[in-house]
Amino acid sequence: MKQRPNVLAGALTPIWLLFMIIPVYVVTIGSFATPQSFRQGGPLSWPAVLTLDNYQTILTGKFPGYMLNTLVIALLTVGLNLLLALPATYAVVRGRSNGTRRIFRVILLGLAIPSQTVLIPLFWIIRSLGLYDSIWAIVLPQAAFGVPMTVLIVSSGMRSIVNELYDAMIVDGASVTQRFFRLALPLSKSPIATVSIFHFLGAWNSFLFPLIFTHSPGTTVMTVGLYNFIGAYDVDYTALFAAVILSATPLLLMYLFARRWLLAGLMGMSGR
Amino acid sequence: MTTRKMIASGIALAMTAAMMLSACSPQESSAPSTDATGDTCDPNLELVLWRPGDVSATPIKNAIERFNQTSQCGTVLFEEVPSDTIDEKLRMTLGTDQGPDMFVSHGGAHLWEQASDPKTIYQPASTEVADSFWPWAERLTTLDGVNYGIPSSGTEPIMLFYNKKILEENGLQPPKTYDDLLAAVDVLSKTDKIPIVICNQAWVLLMLWEWLVDRIGGEQLWESCVQGEWKSCWENPAMLEATQKIVELKAHGAFADNWASVDYGAGGSEPLMTTGKGAFYLMGSWGYTSMLTADPDYVKENIGFIKMPEVTGGTGNPTNVIGNPTRSVIITNKAKLSLAQEFTKELTSDQFVKDAITGGQVPTNKNAVDFANLSETPEFTEFLLKTIGEANYFTQSWDVGVTSLGSTVEPEMERVLLGEITAEEFVAAALTMDPNA
Amino acid sequence: MSNLVAALTSARKKARAGRSRQAALGPSVMWALPAVVVYALFALIPILVVVVISFMDWDGVRPPKFVGLANWANLPNIAFLGGSVQIMLILLVCSILVQLPIGLLMGVWAAGPQRNRAVFCTIFFLPMVLSGVAISIVWRQIMDANFGIPGQFSAIFGGNGNVLGSMEGAIMVLLAIGAWGSAPFFGLIFQGAAKGIPQMLYDAAAIDGAGRFRRFFSITLPQLKATIVMAVIFMVVGGLTGFETIMIVTEGGPARKTLTTPLLMYYTAFRDYHLGTGSVIAVLLILAAGGIAVLFAKYSGFDKMESDLEGM
Incomplete structure (x- = not known):
């Protein structure tokens, strides 16, 4: 059957496209402009001279260090999160005791606790543990707060593994652990991948925890680096834009290659 | 992933974690000296x-x-x-x-x-x-x-920067008193130039008060506010008069309509000065260095600077300086x-x-x-040296000394300049905001 | 010798039987223990601590002083609390009204069979790779009154480009930034969900003569109900607690007109150093966010653990 052209989509799409593109244009073009031309002409102007100076400034400064910090922290956050949450998910999905059921409710409740509201006590706890200004001051709370989401999403995928498959393994004499590693995990690869990417994104772009719990260059992440840029009296916007582009490039590459996983896993996330 | 692979990556993760943890330990090694004045000489310190x-x-x-x-x-x-x-x-x-x-x-x-x-x-x-x-x-x-x-x-005192070209074109002299400034505003508001550049940062608006309160009420007035006499300080008529003058400037069109959308610094207020759109700019001396980095030639040629204007009839010493x-x-x-x-x-x-x-x-x-x-800017340096050399008193910027002003009095200042509250209402609100209460 | 072997064999058999009886029982609570411990330490215990601090007077420097219910009794007097709740609710409702339809339309469209989808999709979902900080900084620059877009296209933006300087303008900008940054995320979720709608439902409807709009409202939307609910929970909790964007773009201004309650909490605690009062506000927000999330969770039945595919 021939589809009639979708007029609505045809009309709205270009508008939305323009809306989406303008900031991207400003940042991209701005990063290649000189501060003078940016100041004179404003954000939308096409620079008279294109320059790589901004990138040079950023890459020879502290920013690459920040990038490394961000990468390490993001990887550790996801790693710790999975280490904690995957066994917990298994317990929640396959556990037969009342304990596991109650645990699930408690963990779900956690989705309702936004990290911003416990900044004050977290600060006190981090200090008391002597972790202030260390990578762990960021990784531990971030991983902890990500556990409910992992449990929620992976459980939604893991529970679609029908009982018969487990029963077959039990008959073969497989232990609980073996069933975890050989059945539950492999069949949940998709939601695990999705939630890992989700948490990686979140950790990469996280801002508040690093802002409040760290300060030295050895632990500063890119988001805080960007924020510090604008806190100074003399802001070099073109250099700032170059930093923004650099901060997004790794993610962009990831996005282009991992989209397939993201989409496949999101089906599980939608509750179906 | 096989069990073995998972264990291997788990160990790798744990090892990395341990390395990170030890590398980022915040504990500092204490100095070898136990002497109270630390007299031991240790090159590793x-x-x-x-x-x-x-x-x-x-x-x-x-x-x-x-x-x-x-x-x-x-x-x-x-x-x-x-x-x-x-x-x-x-x-x-x-x-x-x-x-x-x-x-x-x-x-x-x-x-x-x-x-x-x-x-x-x-x-x-x-x-x-x-x-x-x-x-x-x-x-x-x-x-x-x-x-x-x-x-x-x-040292960073506040001063009045002005665009020489704009003043010349309009037959104006750098203002020595508030009345001079008001007259200049009257002339400039009929042109397409912004008479006085302000922006959306409350501490910039604060400078208007700092200037006028000092010139009208003298330096001891604000000191009394800071030293715990908040109520009597704000009840002093100088506070109200200063606010009324600011309202007067606004009524005479001194400020651009869109000041609340203008950012501070290189992204907003400074380009207004360095592209010749604004005539006056009340700012600390760092503003000069900042504008200089943006456009050295324009600034050296066209941006002038004078002491903050006096207020005729005010009790403040005209050599007083405010800033850092x-x-x-x-x-x-x-x-x-x-x-x-x-x-x-x-x-x-x-x-x-x-x-x-x-x-x-x-x-x-x-x-x-x-x-x-x-x-490299001898005129400016001379001016700074002269200003602080002859200064009777150097008051610290209000919000540097009392950091809570940013949440209390400063938003009220914004409201005055937005035209939402009157000068009387402003003083009444400020009276309730004692930082030491 | 054979007795030993027999004994060992039967012991092993018994052990295995015991293990498989155990094994048939499934994972014990111990599997969830590490997660629960870490989560308790960094999420649950802090909630208790926030409540405790709300009974104290603490400036972050000197030791906290216990003041009982004084902070709570002072609740009606907390400066700007009422106003901030109002602003927060306005922004919340408007954000949902803006982001939900956009996300839905984007997601459903992206799930369809149109050509050139891939290119558009890449652009549409681009904001997801940028941090909230970066997005806020860039937008703030773009909206400068004199040198940004409002300045250069003053006709559309009302004369003097004063967008961020008024409450309406600032709210519009915040909504725009929210839409720009977050709608793609929801679009992605809806795309995933929409892909899971069985094609046979649409085919059956098409045969019955249902047009595009009819199919959208009668099939797509109902099938996406669970996802819509989840998206709304996200937005509500986000609106009740997020403040990064506002902090960078307007700093709660002009003159506190975009000061939402979470931002007020942050300023009260980390800028003015009234950590006790800040904790009071934090507790209120936790109750609100928690209450809403629990309500919705109960309503949509996330508790059930059986496979959706059983019986299909």
């Missing part, structure tokens, strides 16, 4: 100094480098902490292992508030070193007769005291003064005037 890393930090960074090259007894590490967060970080870490050994502070009330026991945590500055600086620069770091800070930064007297190095580590004091001597060196002057600053060293000819 390191002093950590916290300061924002803006352009004004160059002289002290150079001083640190020179010191590290020649010092036998330890080195100094410059750790850049952004000005937005340094107060908070100091609060949270002073007196603990994670705090700095030295930090740079504006001084004033918040210096004493951010440490649980300032007299124990802060170490007295070497009087020998302190003698090289003007006494007024050390007023804000002195508590109960003991001075804790060594000045390390250029200096930023001082405060020492917080008792065990490394003598090393730290040794470092502060570097701040009195000729090279330090030269670095500051060539960077466009005027440090508060007594001998700074000897090096004035090294400045």
